Amino acid sequence: MPMLQFDPVQLPKAAEALRHEVRDFLATNSDRISAPNSDFSSGHDADFSARLGERGWIGMTWPKAYGGAERSFFERYVVTEELLAAGAPVSAHWIADRQSGPLLLSAGSEEQRARYLPAIIRGASFFSIGMSEPGTGSDLASVRTVAKPVAGGWRVSGTKLWTTDAHRNHYMIALVRTAPADGNRHGGLSQLIIDLAAPGVTIRPIRNMAGGEDFNEVVFDDVFVADADVVGEPGNGWSQVTSELGYERSGPERFLSAFRVYVEFVRLVGADPERSEAAAVGRIAAHLMTLRRMSMSVAGMLENGKTPNVEAALVKELGNNFEKLLPEIARAAAPLSRSGDGGAQARFRQTYAETLLLSPSFTLRGGTREILRGVIARGLGLR
Amino acid sequence: MEQMLADAAERIFRDQCTKPALDAAESGQFPARLWQLLCENGFQLMALPDSGAELADLFAVLRVAGRFAAPLPLAEALLANRWLGGEGGDRTADALNTVALVAQDGNPQWLDAPWGRAARRIVGVADDGAVFAGKPVAVREAFNLAGEPRDQVEVRDVRPLPCAEPPLALLALARVAQSAGALERVLELGIGYAQEREQFGRPIARFQAVQHMLAMVAAEVAAAGRASDAAVAAIGSDRFALEVAAAKSRVGEAVGLVAEAVHQVHGAMGFTHEHQLHHFTRRLWAWRDECGSEAHWQALLGRRLCALGADQVWDFLATSS
Numbered sequence: 001m002p003m004l005q006f007d008p009v010q011l012p013k014a015a016e017a018l019r020h021e022v023r024d025f026l027a028t029n030s031d032r033i034s035a036p037n038s039d040f041s042s043g044h045d046a047d048f049s050a051r052l053g054e055r056g057w058i059g060m061t062w063p064k065a066y067g068g069a070e071r072s073f074f075e076r077y078v079v080t081e082e083l084l085a086a087g088a089p090v091s092a093h094w095i096a097d098r099q100s101g102p103l104l105l106s107a108g109s110e111e112q113r114a115r116y117l118p119a120i121i122r123g124a125s126f127f128s129i130g131m132s133e134p135g136t137g138s139d140l141a142s143v144r145t146v147a148k149p150v151a152g153g154w155r156v157s158g159t160k161l162w163t164t165d166a167h168r169n170h171y172m173i174a175l176v177r178t179a180p181a182d183g184n185r186h187g188g189l190s191q192l193i194i195d196l197a198a199p200g201v202t203i204r205p206i207r208n209m210a211g212g213e214d215f216n217e218v219v220f221d222d223v224f225v226a227d228a229d230v231v232g233e234p235g236n237g238w239s240q241v242t243s244e245l246g247y248e249r250s251g252p253e254r255f256l257s258a259f260r261v262y263v264e265f266v267r268l269v270g271a272d273p274e275r276s277e278a279a280a281v282g283r284i285a286a287h288l289m290t291l292r293r294m295s296m297s298v299a300g301m302l303e304n305g306k307t308p309n310v311e312a313a314l315v316k317e318l319g320n321n322f323e324k325l326l327p328e329i330a331r332a333a334a335p336l337s338r339s340g341d342g343g344a345q346a347r348f349r350q351t352y353a354e355t356l357l358l359s360p361s362f363t364l365r366g367g368t369r370e371i372l373r374g375v376i377a378r379g380l381g382l383r
Numbered sequence: 384m385e386q387m388l389a390d391a392a393e394r395i396f397r398d399q400c401t402k403p404a405l406d407a408a409e410s411g412q413f414p415a416r417l418w419q420l421l422c423e424n425g426f427q428l429m430a431l432p433d434s435g436a437e438l439a440d441l442f443a444v445l446r447v448a449g450r451f452a453a454p455l456p457l458a459e460a461l462l463a464n465r466w467l468g469g470e471g472g473d474r475t476a477d478a479l480n481t482v483a484l485v486a487q488d489g490n491p492q493w494l495d496a497p498w499g500r501a502a503r504r505i506v507g508v509a510d511d512g513a514v515f516a517g518k519p520v521a522v523r524e525a526f527n528l529a530g531e532p533r534d535q536v537e538v539r540d541v542r543p544l545p546c547a548e549p550p551l552a553l554l555a556l557a558r559v560a561q562s563a564g565a566l567e568r569v570l571e572l573g574i575g576y577a578q579e580r581e582q583f584g585r586p587i588a589r590f591q592a593v594q595h596m597l598a599m600v601a602a603e604v605a606a607a608g609r610a611s612d613a614a615v616a617a618i619g620s621d622r623f624a625l626e627v628a629a630a631k632s633r634v635g636e637a638v639g640l641v642a643e644a645v646h647q648v649h650g651a652m653g654f655t656h657e658h659q660l661h662h663f664t665r666r667l668w669a670w671r672d673e674c675g676s677e678a679h680w681q682a683l684l685g686r687r688l689c690a691l692g693a694d695q696v697w698d699f700l701a702t703s704s
Contacts, residue, residue: 267693282685286632377594
């Protein structure tokens, strides 16, 4: 079965050299990583993003014409995995770098690229995803936010939900209905760039179960969007949005979210562990080594211009399940005692608790586990 | 080379590893015809240093053998010949040599030998990796839970053999590669059965519950295959034993999930002796415990990482490509 074949990837020398640059940078900027968290949507730090932009590590695969560095997917991979492993705050620029920029490059107009990409690359312009709605989760084609044509543009009304960092970011790329479905529910959808500071936009934070206020409800009340901010042709939104999801599903953020729990677990068990503790450390490592290789294989397929949708779904299925399994393995093996609550034990408990409270989101965001299993089943010829 | 050998092996296995042949082997009867065909095609010599094949090619062939549940001790025979080197004896005859591990009671005279009953010579491997040769003089027949002969063999005339490679890791890698192949077959059986079996007027593949089980299985099988490939690619490197440890762990974990789910998909039919599924799932269950269980290899890998320390763990992971 070709979809189960993940060919090995050898990172180019330039990527390995870059790894050391990133580590030096992280050491220099350790003051910004006081509470390391490997979850990519924890830690919105505009200043840190600006520093990354200064180094050329945002939009680094993009054309030089817009300020990019035209570096390879592998180099980007190394930068992102190093940032995540260190638990750096990357949420601010993450979506713009991973998703919005590439979308503009593949489907956007020249004017949009020239207008938006340079600021993203500088780490000064942040984007949110506008897909989910109160009545729209996995069934993305059911979106009800409507854009009506007016002179020079569109008027948008509706509500987007679970919009991460909408209250801190500058723009949302929203999937909206610009024409009635007329039998084909995938038709009549379009992607619009919406300025989150525009009149008529109301952003209400939603507190999550971990106590954070990262995601939001965003209400559009007759918000004007110029024709120039339609991404691609009106009505082409569905095919754009589905190809965008391929980029979203197989990166290191899909298996590293709980990585800091592992680091603190190794610290806790120390240099001379019991056999069961050592086995837990080894078991987690075996998962990580395999997942990283599979994820890099998909990066290799993307680099070669392929569209590995099923392979990406397989990586996300495995990676997200593992992100939930990791804290469970560590917890079961951790040598915790009631008396010992200083140092390594306290750090482990804190990191474990933070990650556990975020963990329900791991198999929801970017396509639920159940939707991904459907994608895989289709690839297997079962539906 | 690798693909050519694997294709040649596949033709032989496809032809020979029939359900009756698998049943016969489980009754203790050595598959002489299969072994003879492999010998005629030179496979018994492929792991010799001067064979022209890479050691990696051996594991490609073992993966194919796993896909067909080939009922003979191929890894043991080929590695025994490798470690016997020039002492392999008559290279053209179809006599079988096998590798045995020192039995758990620690008595070096009684060895745990796959197909010891059919072996001409025994190459023993001790817990510390020491390799020696011996002549079998007595056999107590025994089987693993897959019905593969795992005999207790008494050996005489024991003498050490030079071995410049880690024999225990290579044996564990053999089980990894065989398992990766058998896992692929089990997935295929699951997909095939789900598409053909009808209930409520439609193939059970149309039911989401079944689709999700098989999607999970596919993901595990893909991970096992990638882990196996990575360990094979590490042959000769200073990380080899650690890569084998990761692969044995990851593949062993996949085995439990995959066997459980694909049996569930097959319903009662897969629980019958008549169906072929159990030839693969029982082997997978046996192999995950042979040559070091997951826990054994996890502890080995984990100890190394703990010795490196928490702040070096990432570097270890990131430099294994």
